[in-house]
């Protein structure tokens with residue numbers, strides 16, 4: 001099993017006081033190399049769930065094991081190391097380093113991961129997302145959709161065990177969305193990377209054998225968006 005979640009609870013303090021329980025997930029798992037889509041209404045807790053799985057934040061209670069490693073027992077530094085080695089993350093908000101070019105951002109995805117720099121793989125990933133001719137452009141010199149494609153190449157760079165992709169095709173046109181999705185899925189398949197992809201697009205979700213609705217996994221009733 002690549003991902004095994006049990007009795008996961010996450011509560012946030014609210015700006016106006018009080019607290020809001022966003023997630024109460026009794027059980028959720030993803031097998032090695034499996035590809036799953038997570039859908040659910042806006043504000044339902046999808047991004048929070050990905051952040052918890054990536055070890056970017058800790059739950060109030062419960063367990064999250066990735067490849068047998070229990071994240072909640074790790075220190076912050078341990079979780080940083082785990083994330084670099086085992087998780088690829090395509091953020092909704094990109095998080096590219098602005099001072100570095102596209103190819104440098106992809107290479108950073110490798111060195112964060114295992115310390116192994118493979119410039120040929122970095123260029124081949126950029127080529128697969130259709131950006132070989134933009135390798136030496138900085139993020140602000142790229143369109144939003146191109147930046148998103150650099151993020152995908154960066155997330156795959158270190159051959160993670162699990163790729164978490166938060167709306168990875170939200171900012172690209174439908175034709176590019178299809179290419180990007182194919183690239184993500186075929187690379188994950190070829191390299192035995194498990195995939196958990198969040199989307200609002202039923203068209204994208206319908207292409208996956210496994211579609212999980214957060215409303216059925218989560219005991220918390222989603223607040224009205």
Ligand SMILES: Nc1ncnc2c1ncn2[C@@H]1O[C@H](COP(=O)(O)OP(=O)(O)OP(=O)(O)O)[C@@H](O)[C@H]1O
Pocket residue numbers: 012013014015022040041042043044045046047048049223
């Ligand atoms: N750091 C935080 N502090 C307080 N509340 C938070 C925090 N992060 C998220 N929330 C709340 O948790 C809820 C879930 O947010 P989350 O971003 O996980 O939803 P989502 O399902 O990914 O939404 P969307 O589909 O719109 O991206 C929201 O009500 C949000 O306000």
